[in-house]
Amino acid sequence: MISLTIAGSDSGGGAGIQADIKTFQELGVFGTTVITALTDQNTKGVHGVFKVTPQFVQQQLSSVLEDFSIKSIKTGMLYSAEIIEAAAAVLREQKIPLVLDPVMIAKGGEKLLQNSAVEALIEQLLPLTTICTPNIPEAEVLTGMSIKDSKDMERAARSILQMGSDWVVIKGGHTGEKDAVDRVYGHDAAFTMTTPRKKTDHTHGTGCTFSAAITANIAKGYTIPEAIIEAKKFVHLAISYPLFIGSGKGPTNHFAFNQQKGVCEVVVNEA
Numbered sequence: 001m002i003s004l005t006i007a008g009s010d011s012g013g014g015a016g017i018q019a020d021i022k023t024f025q026e027l028g029v030f031g032t033t034v035i036t037a038l039t040d041q042n043t044k045g046v047h048g049v050f051k052v053t054p055q056f057v058q059q060q061l062s063s064v065l066e067d068f069s070i071k072s073i074k075t076g077m078l079y080s081a082e083i084i085e086a087a088a089a090v091l092r093e094q095k096i097p098l099v100l101d102p103v104m105i106a107k108g109g110e111k112l113l114q115n116s117a118v119e120a121l122i123e124q125l126l127p128l129t130t131i132c133t134p135n136i137p138e139a140e141v142l143t144g145m146s147i148k149d150s151k152d153m154e155r156a157a158r159s160i161l162q163m164g165s166d167w168v169v170i171k172g173g174h175t176g177e178k179d180a181v182d183r184v185y186g187h188d189a190a191f192t193m194t195t196p197r198k199k200t201d202h203t204h205g206t207g208c209t210f211s212a213a214i215t216a217n218i219a220k221g222y223t224i225p226e227a228i229i230e231a232k233k234f235v236h237l238a239i240s241y242p243l244f245i246g247s248g249k250g251p252t253n254h255f256a257f258n259q260q261k262g263v264c265e266v267v268v269n270e271a
């Protein structure tokens, strides 16, 4: 089983390409990569971005796709409209399931997607997307809606479905709710996934890890709902057993899922 991530490098190892290939590896999937940008980053924040040219992004993508039997693809930090256009031109020719994590801003507040790139993300990538996984601020930017409660989350998700994604997961990491509730919508299905919210500062890379786990699970042949629910277990365990490394907001623990033998209760309810 082989998956591909198209994303930025996090020198601190907790998010981006590094989180993705660690997650793939832990889930038994061989990871290939297309790097869109290098970030000078650690647990204290993103200190610099060095972008790759759109042409070289396209070259990496074409090389990987022509040689490997890729079962699923995810995108993370894409940074610019030009990089999105270059990637979309190649992805449009494929029928491989695509998980789009619309990474926009790091938890420290640094920009990982230029404002001018949002339109390209919506127009060029969402129509090719199998599952889009925005957090609440990202869903607000994609839809132009203000999201205050679960009704707003459903309206935003349905709007993103209309933009072309087959499924949408609105992640609950950024709500004030007691539990971490993610809301999943397809054209004919809707459910919530609930785990207890952990009181922790070690959440660097949660979104990357979650979307990478979905991508790996698709490569393993899971149905879309199974891939999403199993990924929630992976990220919940990664948050629950922090590594306590770095002096800032630490990374999640990609070893935890296998160390805990995947044991994690996720409450799934119809929405």
Ligand SMILES: Nc1ncnc2c1ncn2[C@@H]1O[C@H](COP(=O)(O)OP(=O)(O)O)[C@@H](O)[C@H]1O
Pocket: 134, 135, 136, 171, 172, 173, 174, 180, 181, 182, 195, 196, 197, 198, 199, 200, 203, 205, 206, 207, 208, 210, 232, 235, 236, 239
């Ligand atoms: N403190 C927490 N406790 C438990 N789960 C969390 C916590 N923070 C985030 N999550 C979960 O991690 C996943 C990623 O969500 P989120 O942190 O919102 O993504 P992002 O990194 O894109 O902002 C979701 O499944 C979310 O519910």
Ligand SMILES: Cc1ncc(COP(=O)(O)OP(=O)(O)O)c(N)n1
Pocket: 007, 008, 009, 010, 015, 016, 017, 039, 041, 076, 077, 103, 105, 106, 107, 108, 112, 203, 204, 205, 206, 207, 208, 209
């Ligand atoms: C290179 C790179 N890509 C993505 C992110 C954002 O990661 P995310 O999982 O959304 O969470 P935080 O890192 O913001 O905690 C990143 N920081 N770097």
